[in-house]
Amino acid sequence: MIYPNSIKNIDQFVEDFIREFQMGLPGSKAQQKMSPSIRNYSNNKNDPSLTRDSSVLILFYQKGDQLYFPLIERSNGDHKHSGQISLPGGKFELTDKNLIETAIRETEEELGLLGEKIHIIGPITGLYIPISNFQVQPIVAYYEGLPQFKADSFEVKQIIETNIQELFKADNKHEETIHKNGFEIKAPYYEVKGHKLWGATAMIVSELEELLKRANLIE
Structure with a gap:
């Protein structure tokens, strides 16, 4: 195995990841x-009759001998999530067959990618x-070839190409204290290219990260 420093073939990486994936998920722990x-x-259990379903996509792709996935910085035009660092995705629409289709549709729209890849x-x-009040379903996928991103100008301020080896280095994890609405919040976060990735996305x-480490795909 050539991991964790570089990859020569994303297909082998995906094969190794799927093998570990099928052994069971680390879950909420x-x-x-x-x-x-x-x-x-907070109430961390949803009410199925009220909760809105959504999904996000973790989309691996190979660039050189490194593996990446895209994060996005939400634009000021997307007022509800303005400025947030997140995964591409959004809410389930009645025209979607399932949450996988939701994640692909939203990624096509936000990042300008081809769904068939x-x-x-x-x-x-x-x-x-x-x-x-969202129930978010993360979907893991990989992209065939090198993606040619074209960000949606309304929803996406910038696309952050995230190298998995860099992101998951120990010195990229931090914690800060946020004062909001009378609460003192201890917020762990990943540092990614000068941005703070925290909250639900983190x-x-x-x-x-746990899955990748368990499979010896990152250090």
Whole structure:
């Protein structure tokens, strides 16, 4: 195995990842490692009759001998999530067959990618977001070839190409204290190209990190 420093073939990487994926997911225990303290005071169980379904896509692709996935900085035009660092994705629409289709559709729209080049690996552990009442289903996939990004100008301020070896270095994990609405929030975050990746997205990525480490695909 040539990991964890470089890759020569994304197909081999995907094969190794799927093998570990099929052994079972780390689940909420892995997510909790990057959970902000405000969740300790929130209702972390959804009401299926009220919760809105959504999905996001973790989309691996090879660039040179390194593996990446895209994060996005939401633009000021997308007022509800303005300025957030997140995975591409959004809410389920009645025209979607399922949440996988939702994730692909939203990624096509936000990143300008071709859906037929997105190959699904599978879902990881879903996460309820109390503040927005969304039940988010993360989907893992890989892209065939090198993606040619074209960001949606309304929703996306910038696309952050995220190198997995860099992101998951120990010195890229930090914690800060945020004062918001009378709460003091302890917020762990990943540092990625000068941005802070925290909250629900960081929790989702934390489970991904655990899977990659378990499979010896990152250090």
